[in-house]
Amino acid sequence: MARINAMAKRGSSPPKDQRVASPADLLFESPLEIVKYPDPRLRANNKRIATFDDNLKELVHEMFDIMYKTDGIGLSAPQVGVNVQLMVFNPVGERGEGEEIVLVNPRVIQSSKKRVRFNEGCLSFPGIYADVHRPESVKVDAQDITGERFMVDLSGLPARVFQHEFDHLQGIVFSDRMTGEVLDSISAGLQKLENEYEVSTGLPSPERIEVLRKKVAVGFGRPRA
Numbered sequence: 582m583a584r585i586n587a588m589a590k591r592g593s594s595p596p597k598d599q600r601v602a603s604p605a606d607l608l609f610e611s612p613l614e615i616v617k618y619p620d621p622r623l624r625a626n627n628k629r630i631a632t633f634d635d636n637l638k639e640l641v642h643e644m645f646d647i648m649y650k651t652d653g654i655g656l657s658a659p660q661v662g663v664n665v666q667l668m669v670f671n672p673v674g675e676r677g678e679g680e681e682i683v684l685v686n687p688r689v690i691q692s693s694k695k696r697v698r699f700n701e702g703c704l705s706f707p708g709i710y711a712d713v714h715r716p717e718s719v720k721v722d723a724q725d726i727t728g729e730r731f732m733v734d735l736s737g738l739p740a741r742v743f744q745h746e747f748d749h750l751q752g753i754v755f756s757d758r759m760t761g762e763v764l765d766s767i768s769a770g771l772q773k774l775e776n777e778y779e780v781s782t783g784l785p786s787p788e789r790i791e792v793l794r795k796k797v798a799v800g801f802g803r804p805r806a
C-alpha cells in the first residue's frame with residue numbers, strides 16, 4: 582500500500598512486469614493468427630491478467646485451436662497478438678491426447694542448475710529449428726483459468742515448452758538464446774522472414790539479424806536474454 586501511495590504521489594507508473602491488463606487489452610479477433618518474427622508484438626510488454634471471465638476462456642480455447650492447427654505444442658498470448666501473461670501447452674500436440682495446460686501470470690520460482698540442449702522450433706519462426714540450452718527442470722507458480730493459484734514442478738519436454746513460452750511472455754524469442762554459431766546457421770531463414778515482414782506490412786523490419794551479426798563481429802556483443 583505504501584508503495585502504491587508513493588507511486589501515486591510521484592505520478593509514476595508501476596514497473597513493467599506489474600502492469601495489469603484492462604478488458605480492452607484482452608480483446609482479440611477471431612480466428613486468431615500467428616504473429617511472426619520480426620513483428621514488434623513479440624517484443625512488447627505483456628501485462629498481468631486480473632479478469633478471469635468468459636472472454637479469457639474463449640481466448641484460451643482459440644489458442645489451443647490454432648496451436649493444434651499449426652502443429653504446435655505450446656503457444657503464448659503475444660504470439661496471437663494479445664500482449665498479456667498467458668500461455669497454453671500440450672506437449673503431445675494432439676487434441677484429445679495428453680494434458681492441456683493453461684498458465685496465467687506464471688513466475689519461475691526455481692530452475693535446475695543442470696542445463697540441456699534441445700532442437701527447438703517456434704510457430705513465430707516457421708520452418709526454423711535450432712539448438713537451445715535451457716535448465717532441465719523448473720518450479721513454477723501460476724494461476725489457472727479461474728484465477729486460482731497453484732505451483733507445479735516441470736521437467737523434460739513440459740519444462741522445455743514452458744520455458745520457451747515463458748520467454749515469449751518476457752519478450753524473448755528462442756533465437757536470443759542461441760550461440761553465435763547456431764544463430765549464423767539460421768540467419769538466412771531470419772532474413773527471409775524479415776523480407777516477408779517488409780513486403781506484407783510496407784514497414785522496415787524492426788530487427789535485422791545482419792546488423793546484429795555485424796555488431797557481434799566488431800565486438801559490441803549481443804543483447805543477453
Ligand SMILES: CSCC[C@H](NC=O)C(=O)N[C@@H](C)C(=O)N[C@@H](CO)C(=O)O
Pocket residue numbers: 652653654655656657674700701702703704705741742745
Ligand atoms: C520445444 S518448445 C516449442 C514450443 C513452440 N511453441 C510456440 O512457438 C512450438 O510449438 N513449436 C513447434 C514448431 C513445435 O515444436 N512443434 C512440434 C510438433 O509438431 C515439433 O516437433 O516440431
Ligand SMILES: [Fe+2]
Pocket residue numbers: 702703704705745749755
Ligand atoms: Fe515460440
